[in-house]
Amino acid sequence: MKRMKKMNRCALVMGVGGTLVAGSANLALAVENEFHIAYTARAIASNFDDGSCTSLGSGIGGYANGVNGVFNKSKSLSSLAHKSHDGFLVENKAAINYSGKVDDDLKLVAQFNISYLFGQGQYMEGYQNANLKQSGYADGGGLGGGEVNIRTKALYVDYRLEDVPVRFKVGLQPFTDAYKGTILSNVAAGIVSSYETDKFELQAGWFRLHAVELDYAKSGSGSYSIQDGKYVDPGTGQAFDDSWRTDDFYLLQGKYKATNALTLGASFYAWQSDWKSTFNSGTGVGSTSPNGAATTTVTGLTPLNQDDLELYYAGGNAEYKFGKGGVVDGSFVYNFGKRVNHILKAKQDVRAFETQASAKIPVGPNGVAHTAFIYTSGDGTPNHGSRNDFGGVVNVDGMPESYFTSPNTLLMFTSQIGAVSNRNVLHSVANEGTGITAGFIGYDHDFSKKLSATTNVGFAAANKNPFQRLGSYIGTELSGEVGYKFKPTATVRLQGGTVLLGSYYKGTALEGDGSNPANPYTARIVLSYLF
Amino acid sequence: MKKIIVVATLFLVFGAVLHAEEKSPQSAVAAEVAAPEKDECILNAKDCGEQALSLQSKIDRLKQEIAKGKKVYSSKELRKLRNKLEDANDILDELLFHPTNK
Numbered sequence: 001m002k003r004m005k006k007m008n009r010c011a012l013v014m015g016v017g018g019t020l021v022a023g024s025a026n027l028a029l030a031v032e033n034e035f036h037i038a039y040t041a042r043a044i045a046s047n048f049d050d051g052s053c054t055s056l057g058s059g060i061g062g063y064a065n066g067v068n069g070v071f072n073k074s075k076s077l078s079s080l081a082h083k084s085h086d087g088f089l090v091e092n093k094a095a096i097n098y099s100g101k102v103d104d105d106l107k108l109v110a111q112f113n114i115s116y117l118f119g120q121g122q123y124m125e126g127y128q129n130a131n132l133k134q135s136g137y138a139d140g141g142g143l144g145g146g147e148v149n150i151r152t153k154a155l156y157v158d159y160r161l162e163d164v165p166v167r168f169k170v171g172l173q174p175f176t177d178a179y180k181g182t183i184l185s186n187v188a189a190g191i192v193s194s195y196e197t198d199k200f201e202l203q204a205g206w207f208r209l210h211a212v213e214l215d216y217a218k219s220g221s222g223s224y225s226i227q228d229g230k231y232v233d234p235g236t237g238q239a240f241d242d243s244w245r246t247d248d249f250y251l252l253q254g255k256y257k258a259t260n261a262l263t264l265g266a267s268f269y270a271w272q273s274d275w276k277s278t279f280n281s282g283t284g285v286g287s288t289s290p291n292g293a294a295t296t297t298v299t300g301l302t303p304l305n306q307d308d309l310e311l312y313y314a315g316g317n318a319e320y321k322f323g324k325g326g327v328v329d330g331s332f333v334y335n336f337g338k339r340v341n342h343i344l345k346a347k348q349d350v351r352a353f354e355t356q357a358s359a360k361i362p363v364g365p366n367g368v369a370h371t372a373f374i375y376t377s378g379d380g381t382p383n384h385g386s387r388n389d390f391g392g393v394v395n396v397d398g399m400p401e402s403y404f405t406s407p408n409t410l411l412m413f414t415s416q417i418g419a420v421s422n423r424n425v426l427h428s429v430a431n432e433g434t435g436i437t438a439g440f441i442g443y444d445h446d447f448s449k450k451l452s453a454t455t456n457v458g459f460a461a462a463n464k465n466p467f468q469r470l471g472s473y474i475g476t477e478l479s480g481e482v483g484y485k486f487k488p489t490a491t492v493r494l495q496g497g498t499v500l501l502g503s504y505y506k507g508t509a510l511e512g513d514g515s516n517p518a519n520p521y522t523a524r525i526v527l528s529y530l531f
Numbered sequence: 532m533k534k535i536i537v538v539a540t541l542f543l544v545f546g547a548v549l550h551a552e553e554k555s556p557q558s559a560v561a562a563e564v565a566a567p568e569k570d571e572c573i574l575n576a577k578d579c580g581e582q583a584l585s586l587q588s589k590i591d592r593l594k595q596e597i598a599k600g601k602k603v604y605s606s607k608e609l610r611k612l613r614n615k616l617e618d619a620n621d622i623l624d625e626l627l628f629h630p631t632n633k
Binding site: 031032034036037038095097099104107109111153154158160174185186187403405414415416417418419420421422488489530531 | 631
């Protein structure tokens with residue numbers, strides 16, 4: 001009873017905020033409750049960042065899905081306007097992380113994110129039937145607030161065996177592959193076990209990415225009849241395939257610390273999905289040829305389509321540390337297996353690869369120069385022979401679940417520091433099957449403990465040309481940032497960048513009349529508060 | 532007019548930042564001289580009083596305690612501290628994990 005009272009008191013004080021380590025010398029086991037919060041706000045002026053999470057992509061007009069943003073930007077890089085539509089938006093997010101434990105071995109972790117774009121939600125639902133609301137991830141900032149905008153981003157139990165360096169994490173947890181997030185990087189529900197000593201680290205795990213029981217309603221048919229105990233489509237007379245559909249990711253990876261400086265790693269991932277095109281129309285990415293020529297729409301090319309596949313990723317990586325903060329690393333991944341092609345109506349063999357290298361070199365006491373390189377194989381004729389385009393995991397909406405943030409670009413790939421929305425020229429290193437060659441070079445400098453600056457230059461080119469583009473050069477990003485840490489827990493950053501689009505986008509503006517899309521630019525003020 | 536208001540608002544935000552900067556006390560993370568004794572609050576959640584640590588200062592203090600090594604802590608206690616540091620770094624990774632909310 002006495003102990004219960006103590007625990008209640010712990011529970012009462014834990015709401016104060018920040019980390020609160022509560023306990024008592026009278027208890028053999030102290031209860032530890034911790035709350036930590038990361039808050040990020042971004043004010044953005046741009047002709048490209050529109051509050052959505054879509055890529056520039058390969059579709060007509062440079063992108064096909066830009067209608068979900070705060071600004072309907074479907075014309076912003078188009079031939080109609082010839083000049084971009086500038087916009088200004090503000091977004092913010094608070095990530096609230098709770099961890100609680102009664103003993104040292106067993107811990108519960110939960111994280112909830114609350115986010116919104118200023119002005120999004122509430123009364124916009126029925127506005128001229130335009131359905132202007134976001135899909136939930138950005139609502140709650142409209143007049144009156146009042147949206148349900150909390151999302152679970154982690155919920156797992158973390159268990160360490162006593163006296164053996166074995167650890168289990170069971171539940172929804174973040175995962176990033178050993179290749180800088182180019183294969184899979186997101187939260188997923190699964191079980192990951194790890195064994196770790198000073199020299200070795202071994203990890204095995206399984207994630208269930210999607211699961212549903214298919215029935216007639218989900219097949220898109222409005223009616224059914226029952227024959228021989230099976231649901232049958234009255235239109236076609238065919239039985240619905242009412243089985244479980246699953247989408248799983250398996251991992252086995254290890255690291256060996258050969259010396260204090262050198263770490264070697266190897267990994268094997270398997271992505272197995274029997275999700276069928278019932279959920280994903282499978283029409284694939286379409287694209288018209290530039291200059292308004294006769295439409296040569298490439299249909300059935302399904303680089304983003306994830307249904308019915310078995311893909312494997314076997315890779316090796318190495319990292320070498322030198323001096324004060326210097327790092328060189330490199331990796332190679334071979335991607336193989338089978339996936340469905342909707343034009344051939346058959347499975348194709350996949351044989352593809354990616355390779356990366358990067359370096360961080362200290363320059364003087366306060367500077368770091370960094371460079372990165374990536375090559376992913378592409379396929380110019382995906383409807384013939386084997387598929388040679390490297391592809392990471394995509395979700396059932398067909399969007400990549402890989403995030404390549406390490407080059408620290410603002411527009412080319414996902415920014416390292418963000419809040420809600422995410423708009424990039426390239427959403428993934430696969431670039432919808434073209435494969436890319438990309439290089440980045442940058443320099444970070446600390447002027448004082450509080451003031452720092454970063455400059456970056458990046459380029460990317462497509463390796464293959466399945467969309468019959470006029471050229472292969474995707475573009476050059478020029479970007480920079482000044483950061484000021486005005487408190488130990490808070491930083492404000494000014495960021496600016498542009499991408500000078502290359503020949504890959506020549507003549508691809510909205511109507512296909514031969515005009516070029518405008519170069520995207522962004523200017524952002526970012527406030528981060530973490531405690 | 533709209534632009535003037537937006538610009539003025541941004542100036543006020545920066546003013547607030549600078550004001551906070553002037554008023555903020557010296558960084559709490561400033562290196563304390565590591566006393567050669569156990570930190571019971573960090574190790575066993577005992578005698579913490581009303582302390583509330585930010586994640587960054589918790590990580591700093593754990594590193595500080597681990598650096599004291601076997602002179603102060605038993606190997607079991609050191610392992611516990613290392614696990615706590617790993618946990619704190621995990622939380623940091625989770626908080627900053629995804630730059631988007633999708």
